[in-house]
Amino acid sequence: MFAGTHRRIVSIWFPRLASDRALRACPVDGPFALAQRLGGAETLFCLNAEAEAAGLHRGMRMADARSFCPGLVSRLARPDLDMRFLAGLRRWAERYCPWVGIEGQDGLVLDITGAAHLWGGEETMCADILVRLTRAGITAQLGRGASLGAAWALAHFGPPSPETPEPDLLALPVAALRLKPNIVTGLQRLGLRCIGDLAASPRAPLARRFGPDLLTRLDQALGNSPEPVTPASEPPQFVTRMTLPEPIGLEGDVMAGLSRLLVPLCARLAAHQAGARQLVLTLRRVDQANQQVELRLAAPMRDPARILPLFTHGLAKVDAGFGIDQLRLEATQVEPLSPVQLGTPPVASPDRLADLLTRLGRRIGLENIHRFLPAKSHIPERSFLIAPAAFSPAQGGFHAPRPRPLRLFPPEPITATGPTPPARFRWRAMPLTTARATGPERITPEWWFEDENWRHGLRDYWRVETAEGRRLWLFFTPQNPGWFVQGEFA
Amino acid sequence: MPNVGNHGLSRYAIRMSHADLPFFPLRPGRVHEVCGPSAPVFAACAAAGLQRPVLWLREAWLTETLNPLGLLSFLDPTWVLLARTPTQTDSLALAEEALKDGSLALVVLEITRLLDLREGRRLQLAAGIGGTTGLCLIPEGMGSNAAETRWRATPIFDAAGTDSTPMRWEIIKNKSGTLGAWNVCWNAQAHRLDLVSPAGE
Numbered sequence: 001m002f003a004g005t006h007r008r009i010v011s012i013w014f015p016r017l018a019s020d021r022a023l024r025a026c027p028v029d030g031p032f033a034l035a036q037r038l039g040g041a042e043t044l045f046c047l048n049a050e051a052e053a054a055g056l057h058r059g060m061r062m063a064d065a066r067s068f069c070p071g072l073v074s075r076l077a078r079p080d081l082d083m084r085f086l087a088g089l090r091r092w093a094e095r096y097c098p099w100v101g102i103e104g105q106d107g108l109v110l111d112i113t114g115a116a117h118l119w120g121g122e123e124t125m126c127a128d129i130l131v132r133l134t135r136a137g138i139t140a141q142l143g144r145g146a147s148l149g150a151a152w153a154l155a156h157f158g159p160p161s162p163e164t165p166e167p168d169l170l171a172l173p174v175a176a177l178r179l180k181p182n183i184v185t186g187l188q189r190l191g192l193r194c195i196g197d198l199a200a201s202p203r204a205p206l207a208r209r210f211g212p213d214l215l216t217r218l219d220q221a222l223g224n225s226p227e228p229v230t231p232a233s234e235p236p237q238f239v240t241r242m243t244l245p246e247p248i249g250l251e252g253d254v255m256a257g258l259s260r261l262l263v264p265l266c267a268r269l270a271a272h273q274a275g276a277r278q279l280v281l282t283l284r285r286v287d288q289a290n291q292q293v294e295l296r297l298a299a300p301m302r303d304p305a306r307i308l309p310l311f312t313h314g315l316a317k318v319d320a321g322f323g324i325d326q327l328r329l330e331a332t333q334v335e336p337l338s339p340v341q342l343g344t345p346p347v348a349s350p351d352r353l354a355d356l357l358t359r360l361g362r363r364i365g366l367e368n369i370h371r372f373l374p375a376k377s378h379i380p381e382r383s384f385l386i387a388p389a390a391f392s393p394a395q396g397g398f399h400a401p402r403p404r405p406l407r408l409f410p411p412e413p414i415t416a417t418g419p420t421p422p423a424r425f426r427w428r429a430m431p432l433t434t435a436r437a438t439g440p441e442r443i444t445p446e447w448w449f450e451d452e453n454w455r456h457g458l459r460d461y462w463r464v465e466t467a468e469g470r471r472l473w474l475f476f477t478p479q480n481p482g483w484f485v486q487g488e489f490a
Numbered sequence: 491m492p493n494v495g496n497h498g499l500s501r502y503a504i505r506m507s508h509a510d511l512p513f514f515p516l517r518p519g520r521v522h523e524v525c526g527p528s529a530p531v532f533a534a535c536a537a538a539g540l541q542r543p544v545l546w547l548r549e550a551w552l553t554e555t556l557n558p559l560g561l562l563s564f565l566d567p568t569w570v571l572l573a574r575t576p577t578q579t580d581s582l583a584l585a586e587e588a589l590k591d592g593s594l595a596l597v598v599l600e601i602t603r604l605l606d607l608r609e610g611r612r613l614q615l616a617a618g619i620g621g622t623t624g625l626c627l628i629p630e631g632m633g634s635n636a637a638e639t640r641w642r643a644t645p646i647f648d649a650a651g652t653d654s655t656p657m658r659w660e661i662i663k664n665k666s667g668t669l670g671a672w673n674v675c676w677n678a679q680a681h682r683l684d685l686v687s688p689a690g691e
Binding site for chain 2 (some may be wrong): 357471
C-alpha cells in the first residue's frame with residue numbers, strides 16, 4: 001500500500017552571513033569583524049573564524065575587542081545588504097529544488113521532497129551544496145530532516161555536515177526547538193535539558209506553565225504538526241542583456257543590438273500582459289564606464305518596432321569611448337496593458353476619470369492630486385479644505401459670506417500705518433494707488449486653534465481697488481499694527 | 491494700466507453678449523496661452539460653464555493657492571482638480587497625459603520656465619488626440635510658438651461700479667485669425683462674460 005511521500009526538508013544556516021558577505025567583496029587576512037552601533041556604543045555584529053579564535057564573540061564592545069585583538073579589521077554592518085545577499089542565495093538555491101524559502105535573518109529552507117533523486121540522493125545533494133558554498137567563501141551548516149523544525153534543529157545544533165544515519169533529534173538541547181530564551185532557561189531550571197526529556201514529560205503541565213508555543217514547536221520538530229515552507233515569490237524581471245565578444249561603437253550597431261534585446265523583452269511583457277512605461281538602456285563600455293539612455297513613454301507599450309525608433313534621439317548623445325561590450329535593457333516601470341480587440345471603437349467608460357487620476361498619480365503620487373472640500377470657518381485659509389481627490393468624494397456646499405479673492409497667498413507685508421487703507425503703497429515692487437476701498441470686514445482668530453499665522457490677532461480686511469487695476473485683499477491688524485496683502489480678486 | 495486709465499468706461503458701456511467676443515470660448519482640442527495679472531481669472535472664465543472636470547496643474551513650490559470661495563462666482567469648485575507637481579517636467583508629462591485622455595474639459599497648466607518647441611508641440615498633439623482644451627498660464631514673454639492663441643489679461647479700474655471685474659483682454663498671438671483687444675467683465679449673477687464697449691485705441 002502506498003504510504004505517501006515523506007517530506008524531506010533541508011535547512012541551511014549561515015552562521016557568519018554578514019561577515020562572509022563583506023569579506024567576499026573585499027577579502028581580509030586575519031581577524032575581521034562587522035561593527036554595529038547600539039545605543040551609542042559600537043558592538044560586534046558578526047565576525048570571522050579567526051576573530052572567534054582570538055577570543056572575541058558577538059555583542060562584545062568594540063573597544064574591548066580591540067584591546068583583546070589589536071590587529072582586528074572592522075567595518076560597519078549593513079543589514080540591508082545582508083538581506084539582499086540572502087535573497088540572492090535563495091535564488092541560487094532554486095537550482096536544487098523549486099521550493100525555497102528564507103528562514104529568519106540568516107537561513108534558507110529547502111523542501112527537497114521528490115527533488116533529491118535528481119542529484120543522486122540526499123547525501124550527494126547536501127555535499128554539493130556545502131562544496132559550492134565553501135568555494136564561494138560562505139560558511140554554512142546543513143540540517144536535514146522530515147520536518148522544518150527537525151532540519152532547523154540539526155542545522156543549528158547538529159554536526160557540521162549531515163551524516164547518515166541522521167543523528168537523534170531527541171538528544172539535541174531544548175534550544176534547538178526555536179524557543180524564546182526565557183522558555184529555554186525555564187526548561188533548564190526544571191532539568192529538561194534535551195528534546196527527549198521534553199517529549200517524555202507530560203504535556204498538560206508544560207502547556208500550563210510555558211504556554212502553547214512550546215508544545216507547538218515540539219510537535220513541529222517531531223513532525224506531528226504541519227509547518228509549511230513558504231517560498232518567496234519572485235516578481236517578474238523585465239530585463240534583457242547582451243554581452244558582445246568584440247566592442248562596438250557605431251550607432252547602427254547599437255541599434256541592431258537593441259532591436260535584438262527588445263524582441264524577448266516585449267515577448268515577456270506580452271506574456272505578463274504588461275507594457276513598458278519607462279525603459280533604461282545601460283551600455284557598458286570596455287573601460288567599465290556605464291552610459292545610460294532613459295526612455296519614458298507616454299503610454300504603456302510593448303511593440304518593438306514602435307519602441308526602437310524612440311531610442312534614436314537618446315542614443316545619439318552616447319559617447320562610446322573605446323567601444324561598448326555589453327547592452328542591458330530594463331523596463332524600470334511597467335504598467336498593465338491588456339490585449340485589445342482591433343477594429344472596435346473605444347468605449348467611454350464612466351470611471352475614465354478615475355483611471356486618469358490613477359495614471360497621473362503614478363507619476364507624482366496620488367496624495368498630490370487634490371480637490372476642494374467645504375469647511376465651516378471664517379478664517380480665509382481654513383474656509384476650505386484641500387484633500388486628496390482619490391480618497392475623498394466630491395462635496396458641494398461652498399458658501400462665501402462676502403466676495404472672496406480668487407487667489408490667496410501667504411500674507412505679504414506692506415509699509416503703511418493707520419487703520420484705513422493707505423492712499424499709496426508698494427506691493428511686489430509695484431507702486432499702487434488706492435482708488436476705492438471697501439471694508440473693513442473684521443475677522444477674529446479662532447482661539448481654539450493654535451495658529452502661528454494669526455499671532456497678530458484680529459484682522460480688518462479691506463477690498464482695495466487700485467487705480468492701476470489690481471484688486472487686492474488687504475488686512476490691517478489693529479492689535480499689532482501692520483498692513484498685509486493676502487489675496488487678489490478676480 | 492496707464493493706457494486704459496481711469497476714464498470711467500462704464501459710462502459708455504454697451505453691454506454685449508458673450509457671442510460677440512471672437513475666439514472665446516477657446517477653440518477646443520488646442521492649447522492656448524494667457525499671460526498678465528488676470529491670467530487666473532481668464533482661466534476661471536474659460537472653465538466656467540463647462541460642467542465637466544477641470545485639472546489645474548501647478549508646481550508644489552508655488553505658494554499661491556486658488557480660493558474655491560473666489561471660484562464660486564465662476565464655477566462650482568467641485569469640478570476643479572488640483573495637481574501639485576515636483577517639477578515643470580512632471581507638470582508637462584501630466585498635462586500631456588490628461589489632455590490625451592479626453593475625460594477632462596480643460597487642463598490649466600502654470601508655466602514657470604520657457605517651453606521649447608518640442609514641448610509645446612507635444613502638448614498641442616495631445617490636446618488634438620483627446621479633444622481637450624489646454625490653457626497655459628505663462629509669465630510675460632514666455633510664450634511657446636506652438637500655441638493656438640495667446641492672450642494678455644489685465645485688470646482695469648472701474649470708476650462707476652462696485653464688485654465688478656472689468657478686465658482688458660488682448661489677443662497677442664493668433665494662429666487662425668486677427669489680433670484684437672476687448673474690455674470684458676465677468677457677470678457673476680448670470681455666470682457669463684459681458685463685453686464692455688470695444689476697447690479702441
